[in-house]
Amino acid sequence: MQLPEAFVQKYTKLLKDEAPAFFQALNGEPTRGFRVNPLKNKIQPTDHDTTDPVPYCQFGYYGAVSGKTIDHQSGLIYSQEPSAMYVGEVAHPKPGDRVLDLCAAPGGKTTHLASYMDQAGLLVSNEINRKRAGILAENVERFGLQNTIVTNESPNSLEKHFPEFFDVVVVDAPCSGEGMFRKDHEAVQYWTLEYPLSCASRQRKILKSALSMLRPGGRLIYSTCTFAPEEDEQNMAWLLQEYSDLKLLPIKKYPGMTDGRPEWADGNSELTKTLRIFPHQMRGEGHFIAQLQKQVTDSEIKEPKPQKSNVTRPQRQDWHKVADQLLSIKIDDSRLLAFGDHLYAMPAGLPDLTKLQVTRPGVNLGVFKKNRFEPALPLALAFQPKDFQNPVSITETQWADYVHGDTFTISEIANGWHVLTCHKLTIGFGKVVNGVVKNFYPKKLRFSVNK
Numbered sequence: 094m095q096l097p098e099a100f101v102q103k104y105t106k107l108l109k110d111e112a113p114a115f116f117q118a119l120n121g122e123p124t125r126g127f128r129v130n131p132l133k134n135k136i137q138p139t140d141h142d143t144t145d146p147v148p149y150c151q152f153g154y155y156g157a158v159s160g161k162t163i164d165h166q167s168g169l170i171y172s173q174e175p176s177a178m179y180v181g182e183v184a185h186p187k188p189g190d191r192v193l194d195l196c197a198a199p200g201g202k203t204t205h206l207a208s209y210m211d212q213a214g215l216l217v218s219n220e221i222n223r224k225r226a227g228i229l230a231e232n233v234e235r236f237g238l239q240n241t242i243v244t245n246e247s248p249n250s251l252e253k254h255f256p257e258f259f260d261v262v263v264v265d266a267p268c269s270g271e272g273m274f275r276k277d278h279e280a281v282q283y284w285t286l287e288y289p290l291s292c293a294s295r296q297r298k299i300l301k302s303a304l305s306m307l308r309p310g311g312r313l314i315y316s317t318c319t320f321a322p323e324e325d326e327q328n329m330a331w332l333l334q335e336y337s338d339l340k341l342l343p344i345k346k347y348p349g350m351t352d353g354r355p356e357w358a359d360g361n362s363e364l365t366k367t368l369r370i371f372p373h374q375m376r377g378e379g380h381f382i383a384q385l386q387k388q389v390t391d392s393e394i395k396e397p398k399p400q401k402s403n404v405t406r407p408q409r410q411d412w413h414k415v416a417d418q419l420l421s422i423k424i425d426d427s428r429l430l431a432f433g434d435h436l437y438a439m440p441a442g443l444p445d446l447t448k449l450q451v452t453r454p455g456v457n458l459g460v461f462k463k464n465r466f467e468p469a470l471p472l473a474l475a476f477q478p479k480d481f482q483n484p485v486s487i488t489e490t491q492w493a494d495y496v497h498g499d500t501f502t503i504s505e506i507a508n509g510w511h512v513l514t515c516h517k518l519t520i521g522f523g524k525v526v527n528g529v530v531k532n533f534y535p536k537k538l539r540f541s542v543n544k
């Protein structure tokens with residue numbers, strides 16, 4: 094890879110003796126990794142090797158992900174570059190927290206944050222770009238998240254809806270992406286000496302909005318996948334100067350992780366509490382992480398009004414006709430939300446969504462057709478086999494037929510809707526008609542597997 098001359102000069106000056114090792118690492122192979130989803134009943138992957146754990150992430154492993162596998166299709170694993178895994182680990186929300194992932198697509202941090210929340214509390218996963226918000230929603234659904242909504246707003250407009258609302262806000266900022274150079278050689282083409290400065294100014298705007306949504310006493314996690322001090326230490330120095338109610342919290346540093354560099358900003362020694370991951374010092378592409386806390390105040394915060402269920406009686410009846418024979422758990426009627434022709438289960442405690450651009454207001458339970466209700470894939474993925482009545486376990490060959498969109502035969506199974514499972518993981522719905530499993534796997538997700 095040919096690094097820009099100005100980049101080489103900049104980092105030679107900043108890194109001094111370390112610079113040759115840094116440039117050499119940038120010319121090496123990227124490190125791959127994945128996380129295992131603890132919300133899938135603590136099942137271990139069968140198609141991926143878990144003998145090489147990432148030491149600083151309880152769900153993380155080194156290794157590449159194969160997309161056309163049961164592990165991946167069922168949402169048991171999520172592909173993520175290992176150094177990015179430390180962001181979620183630092184944020185580490187608790188079940189019951191209100192969490193905002195402000196720049197969330199394609200969903201690496203969101204799925205990781207949700208892994209600690211055990212389906213309890215509220216995770217608002219926001220993405221400004223509409224197309225990317227769609228991809229984010231697909232990943233949230235694959236991961237089976239019950240407590241997560243996906244919104245498609247700019248930080249500036251989102252802040253009007255959630256003043257001082259969140260316990261934890263994650264800003265995984267759009268950045269100059271110098272830590273992506275090894276994985277994506279095209280990223281090098283976009284780089285100019287001025288690029289980090291323009292990214293830094295956009296990041297400051299995002300941070301302002303993020304802070305207005307953070308409750309007093311709450312934590313803000315800021316991260317980038319770039320090495321540029323303008324976007325890293327200098328932005329944190331700016332925050333500390335601008336907001337007297339903010340302080341940096343220390344972050345545990347594992348071997349290879351280093352302190353942020355005050356000398357690359359205004360010299361404030363507090364900046365050593367921030368963290369850097371460089372690819373010449375550990376197995377990972379590189380990251381910057383800072384953790385800040387907003388001072389507690391005794392000002393009273395107004396609670397937003399809750400989102401009310403809006404389903405009609407006929408809709409509720411259609412849903413229950415299917416749900417009562419399909420599910421062994423109960424989804425409370427107060428959580429049902431009709432959104433277009435789809436029915437969703439909202440997370441508990443969801444504030445009013447009026448005037449918000451929402452991509453996914455909860456678990457997509459299914460779609461209303463004329464006088465009937467058809468369950469949707471996200472409902473299958475969001476729950477365990479035990480949460481369904483009469484789950485049908487299928488073979489790997491039948492799974493390959495299913496994800497390809499084919500029907501297959503099955504004996505001694507009652508007619509009607511059934512959740513299908515493979516390797517003890519829910520993988521979708523099928524409608525059994527006289528021993529034939531009709532295929533409802535969404536067309537846009539279908540793929541071929543070599544049997």
Ligand SMILES: C[S@@+](CC[C@H](N)C(=O)[O-])C[C@H]1O[C@@H](n2cnc3c(N)ncnc32)[C@H](O)[C@@H]1O
Nearest residue numbers: 196197198199200201202221222248265266267
């Ligand atoms: C580094 S990526 C996020 C990666 C994601 N957190 C993950 O772990 O998968 C940054 C995201 O910020 C979004 N973005 C771009 N401009 C933005 C802006 N002005 N405000 C908020 N988000 C923005 C991008 O579309 C992109 O999806």
